[in-house]
Amino acid sequence: MTDQSSRPQPTVSDDGAFDPSPEADRAREAVRELLRWSGDDPEREGLRDTPDRVIRAFREYFRGYDENPVDYLQRTFEEVNSYDEVVLLRGIPFVSHCEHHIAPIEGKAHVAYLPTSRVVGISKLARVVHAYARRLQIQERLTAEIGDCIQQVLNPQGVAVVLQATHGCMTCRGVETPDVTMVTSRMTGAFRDDEKARREILALMGF
Numbered sequence: 001m002t003d004q005s006s007r008p009q010p011t012v013s014d015d016g017a018f019d020p021s022p023e024a025d026r027a028r029e030a031v032r033e034l035l036r037w038s039g040d041d042p043e044r045e046g047l048r049d050t051p052d053r054v055i056r057a058f059r060e061y062f063r064g065y066d067e068n069p070v071d072y073l074q075r076t077f078e079e080v081n082s083y084d085e086v087v088l089l090r091g092i093p094f095v096s097h098c099e100h101h102i103a104p105i106e107g108k109a110h111v112a113y114l115p116t117s118r119v120v121g122i123s124k125l126a127r128v129v130h131a132y133a134r135r136l137q138i139q140e141r142l143t144a145e146i147g148d149c150i151q152q153v154l155n156p157q158g159v160a161v162v163l164q165a166t167h168g169c170m171t172c173r174g175v176e177t178p179d180v181t182m183v184t185s186r187m188t189g190a191f192r193d194d195e196k197a198r199r200e201i202l203a204l205m206g207f
């Protein structure tokens with residue numbers, strides 16, 4: 001969870017400006033090579049700017065490497081009138097990329113926790129989801145990282161994370177099987193140990 005990025009930083013901000021660094025040059029050349037490998041001509045007009053677009057898109061897809069999700073959970077509120085029932089953020093849309101094919105993983109995350117004495121701003125749960133999703137992932141690890149981060153930082157009575165997603169590497173290539181959804185979950189504390197709490201949260205999530 002303390003994985004601050006060690007990758008080269010762009011010499012210009014991610015505002016669409018051209019990055020003249022040697023690392024960016026090498027990345028653009030790698031994209032050019034992939035275009036050739038695919039059978040096209042990277043020098044033709046329509047593809048001339050594509051390597052630069054692709055490396056800027058990669059910065060967007062993978063900007064989670066520059067984020068520490070722990071930071072998002074530092075600010076908590078304690079004046080909650082002893083609220084200790086479930087807090088659920090349902091249906092957070094996310095996009096990730098599978099580490100095997102760099103194909104999109106698109107889905108929804110349902111994130112819940114059972115607070116002790118403090119709660120976190122609700123947007124922060126979505127920020128944690130995106131910070132882990134914007135990396136190369138498999139769905140199981142993404143699910144576990146989200147759940148474990150919230151459990152470790154907030155130390156609530158329990159955390160429940162369920163992800164449902166479709167995998168581009170299954171729909172657009174390979175087995176070419178659309179309309180299948182992968183469902184994964186990470187349950188901690190009360191949601192893992194107490195069958196009733198687990199059933200209730202899954203029902204609230206719509207399962």
Ligand SMILES: Nc1nc2c(ncn2[C@@H]2O[C@H](COP(=O)(O)OP(=O)(O)OP(=O)(O)O)[C@@H](O)[C@H]2O)c(=O)[nH]1
Nearest residue numbers: 098099100101137138139140167169170173174175
């Ligand atoms: N468990 C899991 N598997 C994934 C995930 N994303 C992709 N995969 C699978 O990872 C596997 C990689 O298998 P390989 O046999 O090494 O790769 P491949 O030859 O491209 O496999 P096919 O996709 O079956 O063509 C595939 O079965 C993918 O469907 C994920 O998030 N979790």
Ligand SMILES: [Zn+2]
Nearest residue numbers: 098100101169
């Ligand atoms: Zn894949």
